[in-house]
Amino acid sequence: MTSKEKGILIVLSGPSGVGKGTVCKALRGCAPDLVYSVSATTRVPREGEVDGVNYFFKTREQFKKLIDTDQILEWAEYVGNYYGTPRQFVEETLNSGKDIILEIEVQGALQVKQKFPQGVFIFLLPPSLDELESRIVGRGTESEESIRSRMSVAMDEFRLMDYYDYAIVNDKVENACSRIQSIIVAEHCRKDRVFSKIKQWMVEVK
Ligand SMILES: Nc1ncnc2c1ncn2[C@@H]1O[C@H](COP(=O)(O)OP(=O)(O)OP(=O)(O)O)[C@@H](O)[C@H]1O
Ligand SMILES: Nc1nc2c(ncn2[C@@H]2O[C@H](COP(=O)(O)O)[C@@H](O)[C@H]2O)c(=O)[nH]1
Numbered sequence: 001m002t003s004k005e006k007g008i009l010i011v012l013s014g015p016s017g018v019g020k021g022t023v024c025k026a027l028r029g030c031a032p033d034l035v036y037s038v039s040a041t042t043r044v045p046r047e048g049e050v051d052g053v054n055y056f057f058k059t060r061e062q063f064k065k066l067i068d069t070d071q072i073l074e075w076a077e078y079v080g081n082y083y084g085t086p087r088q089f090v091e092e093t094l095n096s097g098k099d100i101i102l103e104i105e106v107q108g109a110l111q112v113k114q115k116f117p118q119g120v121f122i123f124l125l126p127p128s129l130d131e132l133e134s135r136i137v138g139r140g141t142e143s144e145e146s147i148r149s150r151m152s153v154a155m156d157e158f159r160l161m162d163y164y165d166y167a168i169v170n171d172k173v174e175n176a177c178s179r180i181q182s183i184i185v186a187e188h189c190r191k192d193r194v195f196s197k198i199k200q201w202m203v204e205v206k
Contacts, residue, residue, distance in 0.1 A: 015126070
């Protein structure tokens with residue numbers, strides 16, 4: 001019997017406002033087979049955000065219960081709110097052979113790296129710090145205080161970039177998208193991933 005090859009877990013991190021969400025949205029068009037993890041958060045929804053689509057919006061009590069019942073793969077507190085990845089959806093997607101992308105901040109990414117060292121960790125960079133700030137400001141969703149906190153957290157995040165496998169610049173959304181797609185294609189060709197399939201052939205032929 002042939003065992004199904006598992007999908008690849010991809011983590012996309014980068015400072016707030018760099019364009020992770022925008023790039024992921026564009027990826028949906030050019031990489032339709034990629035599955036997107038929807039996180040849980042205690043943050044209040046922004047205008048237009050839909051529960052279950054952008055996030056699963058939770059109270060602090062509900063979020064803590066998810067942690068206590070082992071339903072969260074990783075979680076972190078970011079600028080006063082909790083964010084976490086529902087575990088079951090990620091595991092089921094990988095077991096079904098599909099690739100999944102998690103758009104999460106660095107503390108959570110490091111937890112994922114411990115649990116899935118074979119995952120692919122991508123850090124998205126802005127073309128410059130000025131451009132980063134003008135993207136957060138231009139989005140128009142954050143208070144001045146939140147913008148300051150997010151810019152300050154960004155500096156801590158840059159320090160942890162070394163834990164990532166790839167760093168790509170989001171100069172233009174289409175460039176960032178095609179860079180991520182190239183990484184995914186290359187990762188599928190890594191000999192250790194391909195070799196596990198060949199080993200299965202060897203077992204079958206014996
Ligand atoms: N390549 C780009 N060039 C110019 N503007 C961009 C680019 N990518 C994203 N933006 C703009 O930057 C702003 C922030 O983008 P986005 O919300 O996707 O960032 P994010 O990294 O997901 O932020 P957060 O982590 O806070 O959710 C948006 O207004 C978006 O339109
Ligand atoms: N550790 C996790 N971080 C997450 C998750 N979902 C989103 N995030 C990150 O939080 C910040 C802020 O997001 P925002 O929507 O309030 O702007 C950003 O860096 C996201 O990538 C998660 O499940 N775990």
